[in-house]
Amino acid sequence: MMEKAEEILKIKDVNPTAVRILVLRYLLEHLKPQSLKDIEKGLMHTDRSSIFRSLKTFEEKKVVHSIEDGSGMIKYAVCPTGCNCDPQDLHYHFYCTKCSYTYCLLDNPIPIIKLPQNFKMQRANMVVKGLCNKCS
Amino acid sequence: MMEKAEEILKIKDVNPTAVRILVLRYLLEHLKPQSLKDIEKGLMHTDRSSIFRSLKTFEEKKVVHSIEDGSGMIKYAVCPTGCNCDPQDLHYHFYCTKCSYTYCLLDNPIPIIKLPQNFKMQRANMVVKGLCNKCS
């Protein structure tokens, strides 16, 4: 785990700077998707805008992908090996309206969606909202 | 169409005030989901917060439902007849990343999603992003 962040950055062709390593490690240590604020809280001495820019860079270089779970905050998760952030790599997310936790629903594949003529899918964002097991 | 807004408000037990009628008419006239800002632009002499509060009331009384299409703005659409805003009434949306238009994909039913034990679904928000026929 110690080295993993650096390795990933190298593979994805991102300069392994201090902030980037810290942010990526933080994401790797926390299995659930994390918001900018979550990361900011976790890395107490790192500037928000630096984290923000790291995340933007990560997204661009496909180190992480973002999830809009309707919490009002974008969440970020490390792309699993082989993930190209293609639609077929995506899965449903579950957002608990009580504890604000975002779960990945890995068991359900996203079905093929028939789009109208000439519509081109780039990505998808599928979120189920409700109460998780702890809150229901 | 002229009378329809008032009728809907009556049926859904919402006081048919001036702003509410204007907002609902605006939504009825525009088939695609509209954001607060869209409505504000459309109704040039109506205050934003009044529109906002109308929409909140509408949501509560199930006159409209909201869609988070990842554009950063919540969109609103009039509930079709029989819609209870239940998960099973929901459908996919398509958000064009170029022209920022949100389409309803009514042809695809949302599949039943297996949730982990004791997870309770309240609502769902399914958005496909990409390019629409005009932009691709």
Place this chain on the structure above:
DNA sequence: TTAAACTTTGCAATTGAGTTGCAGTATATT
């Protein structure tokens, strides 16, 4: 090895959607 060029970072300030407090206006109730 030093200077120039480029990248990254931290701070402060701005944006923009959403939301709220409050006082004035309109509408309904007695």
Place this chain on the structure above:
DNA sequence: AATATACTGCAACTCAATTGCAAAGTTTAA
């Protein structure tokens, strides 16, 4: 009409996201 209740418009605020800028760090080239 007098009172209560609901609605509206304005201004101000919140809060996440984003940007401008200068300082610090790193790389490249002379």
